[in-house]
Amino acid sequence: DAGVTQSPTHLIKTRGQQVTLRCSPKSGHDTVSWYQQALGQGPQFIFQYYEEEERQRGNFPDRFSGHQFPNYSSELNVNALWLGDSALYLCASSLVGGQHEQYFGPGTRLTVT
């Protein structure tokens, strides 16, 4: 049973560029959430997708957008990258419902120069 997978593992971008990160959820899961983890900090919630719609959103600007596909996989897009966007981006999958634990992927390390 494959867990949550993310690609790429590492990414280096220049300020102003755009980036797309990808996530495949754990088999059987229908909900995908994205988190940003800055160095030395706990993960911060970006947004959550269920049934191909954004259901919850954290305090992140519109430069952060996402998508969920019919097979439940998801993308995170960030436009006009800032230096401050450098972080570990974590994808988590779960079943819909607050009592269900979220399973995390290994993350994508984004460096903006």
Added chain:
Amino acid sequence: AQSVTQLGSHVSVSEGALVLLRCNYSSSVPPYLFWYVQYPNQGLQLLLKYTSAATLVKGINGFEAEFKKSETSFHLTKPSAHMSDAAEYFCAVSRGLRYSTLTFGKGTMLLVSP
């Protein structure tokens, strides 16, 4: 609004000693609480979760946590630390009944010395 406070950014123990990592939460409704562990350059791994079934929750790798409503606490313990326990530990509270999101504490780095 729900939030989580982890007391102590770093905790140091000797191998074989008791591990105690502290977590306090604020929530207007009974929460769902989680402990995750993160090893260097890796994602988060679920240690255990509390969903109101039992106040003492046992997790993986010998960890357990006790939910105390009167103290709004959910501290993580392990009777005997092992070198492999050295990692960062995050307490999290789930917000939302249907579309739940996790709010994390700032994390506690556990250092284990021989």
